[in-house]
Amino acid sequence: MFRLYSLALIVAFAFLTATPALAERVKDLGRFQGIRSNQLTGYGIVVGLPGTGDDNLEYTIQSMKGVTSRFGFQLPPNINPALKNSAVVMITAELPAFAKPGQRIDIVVASMGRAKSLRGGSLVLTPLIGADGQIYAMAQGNLAVGGLGAEGADGSKIVVNVPSSGRIPDGATVERAVDTGFASSPYLTWNLARADFTTAQRVATAINARYGGGVAQAVDAVSVTVAAPAGAELRTRLMGEIENLTVDAAEAAARVIVNARTGTVVINSAVRVSPAAVTHGKLTVRIDEAQRVSQPAPFSDGQTVIEQQSSVGIEEEVKPMFLLDPGPRLADVVKAVNAIGASPADLVAILEALKEAGALKAELVIL
Incomplete structure (x- = not known):
């Protein structure tokens, strides 16, 4: 406990005795509105597991019947296979800003049922859907699982990390781009990461000093609007230059x-x-x-x-x-x-x- 308290004092003094903050880049203080990532989710099946799957869960059987029906193969209604080698999973991913069709993104796969481990499994082709219900990527591939588990006949077991979830690097292909609207909007809006009237005004002043008065205007404690020329190429150049301007950020609240x-x-x-x-x-x-x-x-x-x-x-x-x-x-x-x-x-x-x-x-x- 003494070491913990000593560490606390060191942390406190590190902040108290730090030198005054230098000018910061605009890109480190916030970002332009609309330039952000988007969350994608999907529901799929992992197959090829060595007996560590969901077994006879009803929704696993229904999901497998749905997968096989895509290829024109219908399982008889009275047959419920023991799916120890399969598991129902939830897939999550982040679609970066300006991601274009054909680019690949990483995905995270996690079990939804009783699967003990996803090690050695392969994800069957699964659509990834955005908040608007549209398909933005397709996911498929072999899982990389960092955890493992082993169980003895007497019920004893050992688990390292989390074997019921894994990742697939470059496991999804982007199929649809997200329109950010930055090339067609009447003006650009830059937002502070932390609201501060002084910093917002200083950012607007720095932009006006670089491009002339009236170009930027601080709307509130977060947003600064910037009059921008038409055309994606000119706006891209302008945004890049603005992000590298330096500003003396206001001192944080006590x-x-x-x-x-x-x-x-x-x-x-x-x-x-x-x-x-x-x-x-x-x-x-x-x-x-x-x-x-x-x-x-x-x-x-x-x-x-x-x-x-x-x-x-x-x-x-x-x-x-x-x-x-x-x-x-x-x-x-x-x-x-x-x-x-x-x-x-x-x-x-x-x-x-x-x-x-x-x-x-x-x-x-x-x-």
Whole structure:
């Protein structure tokens, strides 16, 4: 636990003593609207498993009948094959922005039933569908599974990682492109990753300084609209140049982040405190129990008994009060707390008390 608290202090001081942030590229602060990936999903069958499949699950049998019907082969209604070598799976993928038909993307395959392992399996041709219900890619291939499992006849088993899911690198072929609309929209919209009025205004100012006044306008704390010429080629060049402009991002809002589960405390450099006097001590009550055997005198009628002995003590750790001068940074607070030997857990208690007293000028976030 001491190592964990030491690590927490190191993390906190790393943020407190860091040098001022340099100018950042526009591409590192946000992205243009519409230039994003899209999620695809599919429902399919993995075959060729070495007896580790779903076995007799009803929906697995129905799925296999659906697959065979694509090739004109109809299984008799009264025949339900034992599909230990097959498994019903869910396929997920991300379609990158500007992906064109013929390009290949990675897919993730995960079992939906009782399959113990997908190792050695092959995914049967499966369509991948977007949120609009349209088919955007077709998936097929042999799975690469990082986990494994083994089971003995007596029921003992061992599992390493997750054998019921795997990946197929380049396992899907793009069949339909997504129209981003950036070439035909009346203007381009650039969005900040984190809302900040100052940073949005500075981005608009940097664009206007490069291309002339009135080209960019900060709409709100997130969006900056940019008047763009018609044509994909000119807009592509303009967007590339804008992304590489440098901007002095605004200082982040004052925050103290506390992870109560790990004991980690992270403090940014914008935190300030008002004048305050702080003391922090501990009161420990200790009760020790001991047993003593009492023997009777020789040749007497007495009996051996066990006597209970209790020892109660109180220890109070005395720590001096320290005074926070007007307007110090929180780095000064941390130094003062460390001077009296307080741990990160004590630091959290002091910060919470400062917040309640109105002396801590920051948002206290407890994870």
